[in-house]
Amino acid sequence: xxxYVHLHEMVFNKPHLCTxxxxxxxxxxxxxxMNLEGSFDINSSSxxxxxxxxxxxxxxxxxxxxxxxxxxxxxxxxxxxxxxxIQGQIQSALDNPQVKQILLEMDSPGGSxxxxxxxxxxxxxxxxxxxxxxxxxxTMASAAYLIGSACTKVYATQTAGVGSxxxxxxxxxxxxxxxxxxxxxxxxxxxxxKVAGNPHAELEGQALSYLQESVMDxxxxxxxxxxxxxxxxxxxxxxxxxxxxxxxxxxxLGLVDEVMSMDSLLExxxxxxxxxDSMSKGMKMDKxxxxxxxxxxxxxxxxxxxxxxxxxxLTKALLxxxxxxxxxxxxxxxxxxxxxxxxxxxxxxxxxxxxxxATALKELAFKDQDAALTAKASAELPHFDMNVAKxxxxxxxxxxxxxxxxxxxxxxxxxxxxxxxxxxxxxxDPAEKMDALVKAYSEENKVDIxxxxxxxxQTAQGRELQKAMKG
Numbered sequence: 001x002x003x004y005v006h007l008h009e010m011v012f013n014k015p016h017l018c019t020x021x022x023x024x025x026x027x028x029x030x031x032x033x034m035n036l037e038g039s040f041d042i043n044s045s046s047x048x049x050x051x052x053x054x055x056x057x058x059x060x061x062x063x064x065x066x067x068x069x070x071x072x073x074x075x076x077x078x079x080x081x082x083x084x085x086i087q088g089q090i091q092s093a094l095d096n097p098q099v100k101q102i103l104l105e106m107d108s109p110g111g112s113x114x115x116x117x118x119x120x121x122x123x124x125x126x127x128x129x130x131x132x133x134x135x136x137x138x139t140m141a142s143a144a145y146l147i148g149s150a151c152t153k154v155y156a157t158q159t160a161g162v163g164s165x166x167x168x169x170x171x172x173x174x175x176x177x178x179x180x181x182x183x184x185x186x187x188x189x190x191x192x193x194k195v196a197g198n199p200h201a202e203l204e205g206q207a208l209s210y211l212q213e214s215v216m217d218x219x220x221x222x223x224x225x226x227x228x229x230x231x232x233x234x235x236x237x238x239x240x241x242x243x244x245x246x247x248x249x250x251x252x253l254g255l256v257d258e259v260m261s262m263d264s265l266l267e268x269x270x271x272x273x274x275x276x277d278s279m280s281k282g283m284k285m286d287k288x289x290x291x292x293x294x295x296x297x298x299x300x301x302x303x304x305x306x307x308x309x310x311x312x313x314l315t316k317a318l319l320x321x322x323x324x325x326x327x328x329x330x331x332x333x334x335x336x337x338x339x340x341x342x343x344x345x346x347x348x349x350x351x352x353x354x355x356x357x358a359t360a361l362k363e364l365a366f367k368d369q370d371a372a373l374t375a376k377a378s379a380e381l382p383h384f385d386m387n388v389a390k391x392x393x394x395x396x397x398x399x400x401x402x403x404x405x406x407x408x409x410x411x412x413x414x415x416x417x418x419x420x421x422x423x424x425x426x427x428x429d430p431a432e433k434m435d436a437l438v439k440a441y442s443e444e445n446k447v448d449i450x451x452x453x454x455x456x457x458q459t460a461q462g463r464e465l466q467k468a469m470k471g
Contacts, residue, residue, distance in 0.1 A: 052089050057100035058269050059093035061086070067111030067143055081108075083115035086147075087122050094129055097295050101269055104134040104151065105262070110142025110164065113218045120225060123150040133269065136160035137262055141244055142167075145255070146222060149229040154256045155265050162250040165226055166242025167218045230254055341365060371458040378459040381409045385444050386455065430468035437462065 052061045066080045093099045123132055127150075134140070134148035136156035141164035148154050156162050227234045232254050240253070247259040260268070315325065323330050339350040339358070343365045350358040370390075377389035380402070384392070392405060434456070442452035456462040 052093075054099065055266060056270055057098060058103055058266070059096070059099040059101070060103045060105055061089045061093065063104055063106045063108050063144065063147070065108060067108060067116070069112055069115030080111070083111075083119040087119055090123065090126055090132070094126055097291065097298060100130060101272065102130055102132045103265070103269065104132065104148065105137055106134055106140045106144050106148055107136075107138055108141070108144035109139055110144050112143070113167070116143040116146055117221060117225065120146055120150045120229075123147060124229075127152045131272075133265075135262060135265055136162050136247075136250075136256070146225060149226050149255075153258075154230075155258050155260060156247045156250055156256045157261055158247040158259055160247055160250075161244040162247070162255050163240055163244045164242050165222055165237055165240055167215045167222060343368075374455065374458050375460040378461055381405060382461075383409045386441065387445065430465045434462065434465045434469065437465070 052059060054060075063081060063086060067086070068080055068082050070082050070084055090102060093102045126132060131152040134151040134154050136148065136154075138157060138160045140148045140154075140156065140160065140162050145163060145165060223234050223237045226232070226237050236253065245253060245255065247256070250256045251259050318325060318330060341348045341350055341362065343361065348361070350361070353361070373390050373394055374386065377384070377386060377393045380393060381389040384405075397405075434453075437456045438449060438453045441447075441456050442449050445452065445455075447455075457466060
């Protein structure tokens with residue numbers, strides 16, 4: 001019995017994510033080796049582990065038989081696999097550039113709690129790098145379903161058994177055997193629960209509650225994990241009461257995504273990569289070139305995902321800080337809503353004013369700006385068409401260009417004098433000068449005499465003549 005002490009600790013008084021039938025199988029295997037009393041029938045045969053294999057770009061990883069945290073002495077007896085071994089196979093597939101998808105081919109009644117949730121977390125993270133699928137062929141129960149539910153998608157054959165979302169713990173009571181053999185073990189211990197669940201005492205009272213509490217803790221973790229992985233309400237999971245369901249019923253409950261044969265699933269997953277088929281038809285390349293191209297595509301995809309994540313982070317930061325993003329750019333709504341006007345050396349926010357007042361102020365500002373521009377144009381290019389002169393003056397031309405324009409203006413004045421046209425400056429009466437300017441403006445700009453008078457009155461010369469007429 002001494003050589004099986006560690007084995008006894010692994011099996012008894014510990015919660016397991018496995019079917020009751022497989023628990024009996026373990027007891028049957030251990031019966032003779034550990035000198036256990038009782039009749040234990042083997043209700044499910046042990047599975048022969050299969051090797052992982054690559055099918056195109058799909059890595060198939062079989063998970064057969066029960067599972068434990070680490071492999072050891074039970075491997076040979078029950079054909080088990082360890083969670084560490086399974087994780088190692090998945091990691092190898094992730095590291096292999098030829099592998100684009102991973103399929104867990106599962107035929108397992110479950111296993112120990114220890115290590116199961118760590119493998120589940122590993123798969124959740126790993127499937128962000130490459131899709132990981134699971135198929136029940138033919139059993140995906142307890143810990144096996146916990147692992148499968150974490151995958152990208154879950155499939156089952158039509159006769160597969162899926163579920164058993166529950167926890168079981170075994171206790172071996174050897175009190176009667178000890179009586180028959182005249183044995184009376186005595187434990188010297190500190191702590192009420194130090195020897196709780198030992199095989200030399202009946203499991204009852206506080207010891208039973210202690211073991212039940214451990215089972216319930218594992219059950220709560222199991223239910224919450226499956227509900228999160230599959231997007232189901234926890235009540236739906238609890239209501240299964242650890243039942244095992246066949247393919248279609250498992251799909252109806254949301255435990256699997258599709259029911260199909262292994263061959264059909266392989267065809268479906270093969271069609272996930274149409275680029276590879278079209279590439280092989282349109283191009284001829286050796287294995288090294290193809291592998292390099294595949295690696296480059298994988299790198300570009302990874303860079304794209306990184307850029308996408310960065311863009312999402314920046315977008316969220318902008319939105320969180322009150323910015324608005326449109327096809328025209330990025331701005332803050334409160335700033336975009338302002339309509340600012342520079343007038344008399346001040347900046348005025350028109351959006352805070354009544355519409356009529358804002359409109360009147362804009363018209364006044366425009367008139368003042370136009371008057372100032374007209375005065376400047378009249379002073380610098382008095383003999384040009386006024387609209388042309390204003391356009392040239394407002395264009396912020398270089399000093400050399402303005403000098404050339406002024407020279408042209410003087411030449412135009414000389415030409416007018418040579419043709420015998422009277423100069424306005426030769427007139428002495430302010431009213432006559434004003435009338436002459438208005439007439440000239442009307443003819444040059446093809447406007448009526450009234451509009452011409454208003455325009456001339458806004459010029460510096462016009463204002464001087466008006467003062468002279470009043471004075």
